[in-house]
Amino acid sequence: MTNFQNAIETYEALTQKIASYHEATGLVAWDMRTGAPKKGIAQRSEVLGTLSEEGFLLQTSDAMKQALTTLLASKNELSEKTRRSVEESKKTYDLSAKIPAEKFRAHTVLCAQAESAWEGAKVSGDFASFQPYLEKIVANTKEFLELWGYEGNPYNTLMDQFEPGITVETVDRVFGQVREAIVPLLEKIKQSPNAPETDFLFRSFPQDKQKAFSLDVLKSMGYDFDAGRLDTAVHPFAIGLNPNDVRVTTKYDEKDFRTAVFGTIHEGGHALYEQNISEDLIGSPLCSAASYGIHESQSLFWENFVGRDTAFWDNHYTQLKTYANEQFDNVSQADFYRAINVAGPSLIRIEADELTYCLHIMVRYEIEKGLFDGTYEVKDLPAIWNDKMEEYLGIRPENDAKGVLQDVHWAGGSFGYFPSYALGYIYAAQFAKSMESDFSLTDIIQKEELGTITSWLTKNVHQHGKMKTPSELVQDITGGPLDAQPLIDYLTAKYTEIYKLD
Amino acid sequence: MTNFQNAIETYEALTQKIASYHEATGLVAWDMRTGAPKKGIAQRSEVLGTLSEEGFLLQTSDAMKQALTTLLASKNELSEKTRRSVEESKKTYDLSAKIPAEKFRAHTVLCAQAESAWEGAKVSGDFASFQPYLEKIVANTKEFLELWGYEGNPYNTLMDQFEPGITVETVDRVFGQVREAIVPLLEKIKQSPNAPETDFLFRSFPQDKQKAFSLDVLKSMGYDFDAGRLDTAVHPFAIGLNPNDVRVTTKYDEKDFRTAVFGTIHEGGHALYEQNISEDLIGSPLCSAASYGIHESQSLFWENFVGRDTAFWDNHYTQLKTYANEQFDNVSQADFYRAINVAGPSLIRIEADELTYCLHIMVRYEIEKGLFDGTYEVKDLPAIWNDKMEEYLGIRPENDAKGVLQDVHWAGGSFGYFPSYALGYIYAAQFAKSMESDFSLTDIIQKEELGTITSWLTKNVHQHGKMKTPSELVQDITGGPLDAQPLIDYLTAKYTEIYKLD
Structure with a gap:
């Protein structure tokens, strides 16, 4: 068997196994969230940890590395499906392999602590108690960005993990378009005497x-x-x-x-x-x-x-x-x-309606982008948040619990995900329009x-x-x-x- | 760290991980049997295969072997709990490690084919079509017994996998006791004019x-x-x-x-x-x-x-x-x-009542014991089965579907499990009697x-x-x-x- 054939076989066996681990962790997660007996959850988390770790180890294994190297060196011999699959695996491999294991582990621990600090801060509305955690998370993420690399705005690399290929230029363009149309529309709605009755x-x-x-x-x-x-x-x-x-x-x-x-x-x-x-x-x-x-x-x-x-x-x-x-x-x-x-305008993203949801997302997008291109600092986020809410939605949170502290994402170290929520609306409308020609x-x-x-x-x-x-x-x-x-x-x-x- | 401390740590990490795999496979199995969407079952079987195999590989790994060897060489330094745990792991290790992997795999394939043949044979009542599979399964199991080793009757080693420490001498004694009492009691019940009404x-x-x-x-x-x-x-x-x-x-x-x-x-x-x-x-x-x-x-x-x-x-x-x-x-x-x-007497084990259930088990026990100590041959099982049913329960199956073909166990290569069903009755009655002193x-x-x-x-x-x-x-x-x-x-x-x- 040639090196190439060997690499194909190794690669397929590894991806099959990784898929099995994903499926098993998916089932465990589903069970935990739909009716697993509460006393069993602690031990089940151990199981989830073991399975996730095994999947991760396979994704970043030497065997995977070697197979990917061999296959990417012979891209032209690969079927379209295999080539795309290999490229996807390489992306996953790089995301993990480029971060030293010790650094990654420390960041995971930090995020767990930060989530806990965030929970407290959200109850008390005290951003200052959460600020040092968020500063460290942002600093780590910036370090990761240097290791991962980026083209143009560093934030591109973060968005790419959720929306492959997207850039701030594109998002600035489409979000700007939406904002210019929706902000005045919302203003008219607020003035309208024809708000629907909803009591029933x-x-x-x-x-x-x-x-x-x-x-x-x-x-x-x-x-x-x-x-x-x-x-x-x-x-x-x-x-x-x-x-x-x-x-x-x-x-x-x-x-x-x-x-x-x-x-x-x-x-x-x-x-x-x-x-x-x-x-x-x-x-x-x-x-x-x-x-x-x-x-x-x-x-x-x-x-x-x-x-x-x-x-x-x-x-x-x-x-x-x-x-x-x-x-x-x-x-x-x-x-x-x-x-x-x-x-109508509201303070909380997850309670927002179809019309205003995108505006909530844009507040977060602008802040994330600014954090990673050096425009904003963590300590200024409460004020920036409130100003943007006023600018886009015309209302200002009375406290940070209803403002910058409302979502868990940043405490968990997740940046780049928010834009996808609003992109979903834009895609959906484009698809609906295309559908109309059929x-x-x-x-x-x-x-x-x-x-x-x-x-x-x-x-x-x-x-x-x-x-x-x-x-x-x-x-x-x-x-x-x-x-x-x-x-x-x-x-x-x-x-x-x-x-x-x- | 000493070798011994190393071995303890390795051993505990391995058993924890094995336990996690068991828990995950348990959840997958529960889900498959309680409401998993039917179309997903095929892929889920793959997942189950992967997880089982991983657990098996850990149980029989070189790391496990070395840890067990080190720990068993210093038994006196182990706590009671660790010693028992290590002995249990050694038993599991030996069961797998003593069978060449290729032989074990072939046997697994054979059993899958045999289960399928058994399903057909059970419908048609045609033992002859199942006989060659069962002969091969028994022959393989005899080979395994030589590799595993046994003391006294070879069947002891099979029962030991389900009922640690039990021997044919003990089972012959207690089953004989039960049979001598129950067979005449059942005879009286059959003659009794006082059978309960059950229509309601x-x-x-x-x-x-x-x-x-x-x-x-x-x-x-x-x-x-x-x-x-x-x-x-x-x-x-x-x-x-x-x-x-x-x-x-x-x-x-x-x-x-x-x-x-x-x-x-x-x-x-x-x-x-x-x-x-x-x-x-x-x-x-x-x-x-x-x-x-x-x-x-x-x-x-x-x-x-x-x-x-x-x-x-x-x-x-x-x-x-x-x-x-x-x-x-x-x-x-x-x-x-x-x-x-x-x-009352009946032909099918899983429909039997509290009084006669043990007699159904004894038919199977006598046959399994005889197969592995050389008394019986597979080809004679239908006749032996029917004779024993007549001897113990006083009724004779009209066909092999209601006789020797009724249970899947043997087609799956499972021997030594049946006696546990009847031992459960004996234990339960002993425990009930002891409870009465409290x-x-x-x-x-x-x-x-x-x-x-x-x-x-x-x-x-x-x-x-x-x-x-x-x-x-x-x-x-x-x-x-x-x-x-x-x-x-x-x-x-x-x-x-x-x-x-x-």
Whole structure:
């Protein structure tokens, strides 16, 4: 057997094994979050640690290094699939291998301590107690950036871990476009005398009926229950163990049915993506979403472009009423539609609506970018945060708990992830626009032929897994680059109508 | 650091890791049997294969070998716990290491093929089509026995894997005792005009009410729901992932509530054992039942000595009636008690009752022993089986599907396990008798103080895990060796009364 053949075999055995470890840790994580007996959690964390470490050791092993070196030296002999897979593995290898193990371990310990300090700081609203941890985390991350390397802005390398190929130039461009359109739109909405009534949303909707309705919707979306299941979790999520086992979770609030209904549609959108990745990618690092932003585009497409669309409720409003108590008896479908699309400025990201969510993300994006290109210092973040909130959303947090301390991400050492949330909206709107050249989305939704949408998304997005980069997907689907105009057009039209702005 | 200290550290790191793999494979297995989406099972089997193999490689690694050699050379310096743990690991090591890897792999493949052949043979009742597989499996096992070594009867080594320290002399003695008592007792029962009425058992009992009752009983037994949960499975089981996460499964038959109720009590008995193993054994191979027979003694104790005892229904019969429809409205408690203890000869082991179950086991024990000491040949098994069934139970299977082909064990290469099922009955009766010197079991059950029983079993059995051998447990609890007389006395008294034999 040649060196090359040897390297192929070694590489495939390693990636298969790594995939098995990922699948096992995924199942353990799912179990811990959906109903594992609480006393068993401590020991289960040990198990999770062992499995994660084994996977990590394989990814960074000498055997992996040698196989990658041999294969990358003969790129032209590789199939397209193997080449992409090898490149993906090399990226993972470099991220770990370039950081000295001792430094990486110390950083992991620091982040664990920082999360704990953050929890305390969030309760007391005392940023100063968290500041030294965040300073050290940022300093370490800057050190890592020098080791990893970067082109242009150092922050590019951080975003690349979540959104391969994205740069600050691109994000500045599209976020700027969105901001210029949304900030004045939001201002008009705040002045509008036509805010929707929402009281009737918050009456009592029995949990089992919410579940029945959620299951109906998941089925109509084309979610395959032979390759998945629906459970409850405190912080809902979807998780793909492999394309034939993709699980959705939701939670129920009897006083606000939107949590379960829109939450299930959102997670269902994530799950459809993972269920429809091509089976021939199983066992390789390509059996995964193209990026975090593309993943989010799928959940947001279903949640907003389908679930919050008026055509969707042409079919489902009567059905919803049969599941609910008398909650909606005197509510017209039009009023219901306007209520579920209420929008306005708010302080907390995870409570934000479709219109303002991107603005929350931009505050974080500007701060992260500034931290790593040297514009900002950690000690100034509370003031910067509050100023940006005022600039973008027109409101100022009364304390840091409702401001700079609200999210756990930075305490966990995670930088570069936030932009993906907003990119998901932009992608979703671009995809929706492209879809319109194949069929009328409104017609399809009204005819309850949601499978047509799923087929379109499978053909154009899902099946490819990581075989295409986000920009390749966007190019192939839309014929052009990332573009915020479709999102702006969509939001402007939708909210102009709902708030009767003309 | 000395060699010895090094060996201790290596050994403990290895056993911790092995325990983590066992826990992960346990969770995967639980998930596959309780609700994993069916399409995901194929890929999950790969994961299970990877994790099992990793655990196996650690157990048989050179690092393990060297650590064991060093530690066993300094046995006197080891704590009691470490010594027992090391001996247990050495036993596992030898079982694997003494078989050439290639031979072991070929045998695994053979068993997979044999299981498939057995499935076909069981449908057609055609033993001849299965015979060549079984012959090869037996031949391989004989070869393994020569490599493993044995003292006295070769079959001792096979039984030892499930019931450490047991020998054919002991089993012949106690099984002989039981058979001499039970065969004539069964004969009297068959002649008795006082068989219980059972029609009323088989009406319609709603599944959710069966579940509510089962949960009540599990709670009253002292099963800790913060360290466990109850799910459904086609073939119910209990599984201990660690002592703080021990899960029970059951199944529901609306036409026969006994399946769920006695099944849950049985699996609950297994689960109590695993929940109450001392926490300081976590992460070592001692964090496990003393043997399969001792494990079975716990489930059978709860199922029969508690759940099928008349005192238990003094408390629970009224409760059962409130959960049931009118099923038991005209049934006295005495008639109900007699019905749930109906006994008689039958062909299928897994459908056998408390009185005759041991006789089914003895048929298998005699055959396995004979296969490995050269008395019997595979080709003669159908005739031997049928003759023994006639001798012990007084009935003869009309075909091999209901005879020698009924169990999967042999097709899977499993020999030596069957005796543990019957030893469990014998242990349980011995423990019940010893318990009587501390308190009246009837009183405790009648007063619904089942926690007292659990505490007694924890103190005497559960907490020790594998720190004591089965014979040490029996000696410490009863002051003597394995003895079938308590079981005989119990069965004779119980069935003489129920069938009014005097």
